[in-house]
Amino acid sequence: MNKISQLISLLGGTGAVAKELKIQPSAISNWKKLNKIPSSKHKAILELGSFLNINIENFLPAKKLRDFKFKILLIISGGVASYKSLEIIRLIKKTNINLDVVMTKSAQRFITPLLVTSLTEKKCYVDLFSVEDETKMNHISLARSPDIILVAPATANIMAKLANGLADDLASTILLASFSKIILAPSMNPVMWNNLATQENYKKLKDRGIKFIEPDTGDMACGESGAGRLPEPKLIVESILSDINKDQTLASQFKNVSILITAGPTIENIDPVRFVSNRSSGKQGFEIASELTKRGGKVTLITGPVNIPFPACENIIQVNTAHEMLDSVYKQLPADILICNAAVADWKLVPKTSSNKNFDLNNKIKKTNSSLLFETIKNPDILATIAKGNLRPKIVIGFSAETNNLKKNAYSKLISKNVDLIVANNVSNNKVFGEDYNKVCLIEKNNCEEWETQSKKSVAFNLVNKINNLLNNYNQRGINAK
Numbered sequence: 001m002n003k004i005s006q007l008i009s010l011l012g013g014t015g016a017v018a019k020e021l022k023i024q025p026s027a028i029s030n031w032k033k034l035n036k037i038p039s040s041k042h043k044a045i046l047e048l049g050s051f052l053n054i055n056i057e058n059f060l061p062a063k064k065l066r067d068f069k070f071k072i073l074l075i076i077s078g079g080v081a082s083y084k085s086l087e088i089i090r091l092i093k094k095t096n097i098n099l100d101v102v103m104t105k106s107a108q109r110f111i112t113p114l115l116v117t118s119l120t121e122k123k124c125y126v127d128l129f130s131v132e133d134e135t136k137m138n139h140i141s142l143a144r145s146p147d148i149i150l151v152a153p154a155t156a157n158i159m160a161k162l163a164n165g166l167a168d169d170l171a172s173t174i175l176l177a178s179f180s181k182i183i184l185a186p187s188m189n190p191v192m193w194n195n196l197a198t199q200e201n202y203k204k205l206k207d208r209g210i211k212f213i214e215p216d217t218g219d220m221a222c223g224e225s226g227a228g229r230l231p232e233p234k235l236i237v238e239s240i241l242s243d244i245n246k247d248q249t250l251a252s253q254f255k256n257v258s259i260l261i262t263a264g265p266t267i268e269n270i271d272p273v274r275f276v277s278n279r280s281s282g283k284q285g286f287e288i289a290s291e292l293t294k295r296g297g298k299v300t301l302i303t304g305p306v307n308i309p310f311p312a313c314e315n316i317i318q319v320n321t322a323h324e325m326l327d328s329v330y331k332q333l334p335a336d337i338l339i340c341n342a343a344v345a346d347w348k349l350v351p352k353t354s355s356n357k358n359f360d361l362n363n364k365i366k367k368t369n370s371s372l373l374f375e376t377i378k379n380p381d382i383l384a385t386i387a388k389g390n391l392r393p394k395i396v397i398g399f400s401a402e403t404n405n406l407k408k409n410a411y412s413k414l415i416s417k418n419v420d421l422i423v424a425n426n427v428s429n430n431k432v433f434g435e436d437y438n439k440v441c442l443i444e445k446n447n448c449e450e451w452e453t454q455s456k457k458s459v460a461f462n463l464v465n466k467i468n469n470l471l472n473n474y475n476q477r478g479i480n481a482k
């Protein structure tokens with residue numbers, strides 16, 4: 001079943017989708033045949049996915065999602081600085097950004113939804129359990145449609161709720177249900193801001209990739225002085241506009257660059273029910289695929305069996321064995337960049353009887369056999385095969401999981417396999433595999449960088465910056481040689 005057929009069946013089938021979109025079923029059959037949905041229908045399909053509470057962004061080309069008008073959702077929580085959000089609304093309204101506003105119950109004790117509505121000229125959302133709004137699964141569509149969710153002012157309370165996964169009102173539910181970029185502008189009494197609980201929540205949220213507009217230091221409304229003041233609305237809006245500009249520049253950094261990424265483990269069957277594999281979760285490779293897609297790259301992700309959601313990227317190919325992974329990589333060449341992040345099983349285990357005979361591998365091996373031996377057959381080294389082959393991409397990057405002599409082993413792989421960069425990590429004591437954090441060491445011929453422990457998302461972000469430099473250097477060498 002192709003990708004679009006899978007999507008249509010997730011959304012309820014050809015008939016149901018045709019009815020919702022008010023088009024002929026034959027049009028949908030055609031999309032399935034072509035494995036493509038016309039861009040004019042992407043928005044309607046996304047809205048239907050939102051309505052049904054199904055994340056379908058992976059099924060549509062990521063680039064197209066950016067073609068829609070920029071949307072910000074402003075969440076106003078309840079503090080003395082809530083009134084400043086009115087100026088934020090006024091300034092955003094001056095741009096061509098589409099703005100929606102949600103207020104917490106406490107925020108409504110400081111300013112009224114009526115005042116907000118009169119500025120936005122739109123409904124101001126306040127209630128999670130609104131019968132009228134929830135006929136369209138409003139909390140999900142409010143969470144999914146914006147490019148940025150700005151919480152200004154962000155109370156200590158809303159930070160704590162987000163850090164700990166609480167969803168007991170419309171604002172906190174939206175924050176948990178969103179894939180959008182989240183920006184918090186905290187504002188509170190300095191003692192509240194410096195409280196260990198708030199600081200731990202701040203760090204937790206930052207590590208998860210949530211952006212902060214840091215509070216100012218100065219005199220507070222409560223008469224105390226210190227860090228915790230909401231920065232001036234003009235500075236908040238300027239910071240967001242500059243972020244949007246930066247994101248849009250980054251969004252085309254890898255335009256027209258084709259990238260192949262392998263991720264996850266591979267598995268090698270022993271018999272129809274048993275296999276050998278390894279502990280790789282696929283998280284780091286998926287984060288890299290997602291970051292490169294965000295920056296406009298044409299990403300093909302070739303992944304072994306994993307239990308995590310797929311990232312949004314152009315093409316995803318699922319494989320099981322090392323041989324299947326190598327075949328898929330070959331089929332996707334030529335490409336500009338290859339990133340071998342998968343933990344490929346080094347050996348295939350062929351079961352043998354005690355008299356060295358093969359089993360019939362169409363059937364499960366019975367435990368009544370007196371003994372079971374294994375012949376080991378080496379699997380292909382995908383990284384070295386491609387890096388030394390005729391179709392070598394411009395940039396080849398390998399990952400190296402080591403339990404000892406990290407830098408030495410990684411350096412010898414760099415040289416012997418003819419790659420540009422090895423990202424090495426220490427996996428002793430079950431570290432790294434399946435975790436959300438990673439500590440990596442980047443090894444190049446004349447350079448070694450030891451990075452601090454950081455989230456896999458952050459490793460992906462910084463690594464993609466590094467890859468951008470490698471690609472620019474490569475292209476520069478090409479220009480100089482001409």
Ligand SMILES: Cc1cc2nc3c(=O)[nH]c(=O)nc-3n(C[C@H](O)[C@H](O)[C@H](O)COP(=O)(O)O)c2cc1C
Nearest residue numbers: 077078079080081104106107155156157158187188
């Ligand atoms: C007069 C007053 C001012 C407040 N100012 C703040 C503030 O600036 N920052 C903050 O975090 N909490 C402040 N609070 C406490 C919050 O309103 C309270 O924690 C509330 O539960 C926050 O709810 P929310 O996060 O759902 O908006 C203030 C409370 C009062 C009564």
